[in-house]
Amino acid sequence: MKTYADIIDLLNFEGPGLQDYVSPAELDQLLDGTLPIAGIADRYMEDLDCTNVVAVSTDKAQTRADLLAWIRWEIETAAEQRKQAVRDNLLDSLAAWAEEEDRIKNKIHSRKMGLIAEAQEAGNTKDAIARNLGISRPTLNQWLTEQDDRALFDQALYLLGRDANAEMQTSLFAALGIRDTRQQAAVVLSGIEGEHPEGLTPEQAEVLARAEKRAGELS
Incomplete structure (x- = not known):
C-alpha cells in the first residue's frame, strides 16, 4: 500500500479532481452553495476507508479537515474557470462580430468601387x-x-x-x-x-x- 503524508498529497498525485468526482449538476449546486461540501467529503472518506491501495498518515479528523479545505479550494478554482470561460466567450463573440463587420465593410467597399468604375466608364467626371x-x-x-x-x-x-x-x-x-x-x-x-x-x-x-x-x- 502506498502511503501519502496527507490527503492533499494523495489527491495531487492520485486524484480524482472534484469535477471528476461529482456530477455536473452537483458541481452547479456546490458553486451556488446549495449542496453542503460535507457530503462530498464523506464520499472521499468512504472511498479512502475502502481502498487497500493508498493511505494517508494523518488521522481521520485531520484528513477530513484537510479534505474540506481542499474541496473549498477546488470549488473556488471551478468558479474562476467558469468566470474565465464567460470572459473568453465574450471576447470570442467580439472577435466574431469584428470579423463579420470587416467582411461587410469589404463587401460594401468592393461594390462601391465597382459602381465608381461603372460611373467612370459611363463618362462621369x-x-x-x-x-x-x-x-x-x-x-x-x-x-x-x-x-x-x-x-x-x-x-x-x-x-x-x-x-x-x-x-x-x-x-x-x-x-x-x-x-x-x-x-x-x-x-x-x-x-x-x-x-x-x-x-x-x-x-x-x-x-x-x-x-x-x-x-x-x-x-
Missing part, C-alpha cells in the same frame, strides 16, 4: 462621382490609387506564392485581397527578398518589378 459619394476629390483619388495598388499586389502575391514553401505561401496568400495596401506591400517585399521566382514570363516579371517598386514606396 471624378468631381461628379466624389460629390455624389459625399467625399472629396482627393479622397476619391486615394481610393482609386489603393484599388490599383491592391490589384497589382494581388497579382504579385499570387506569382510569388505559386512555388513558395508552405509557410511562405500561407503568408503570401493570406494577404490576397485585403484592403490594407501597406500591409500587402510589406508581405510583397518579404516574399521577394531581392529575388524573383524562376520561370516567369516577361509580363509576369514586369508585374513583380512594378509591385516591388510600389511596395518600396509604401514601406
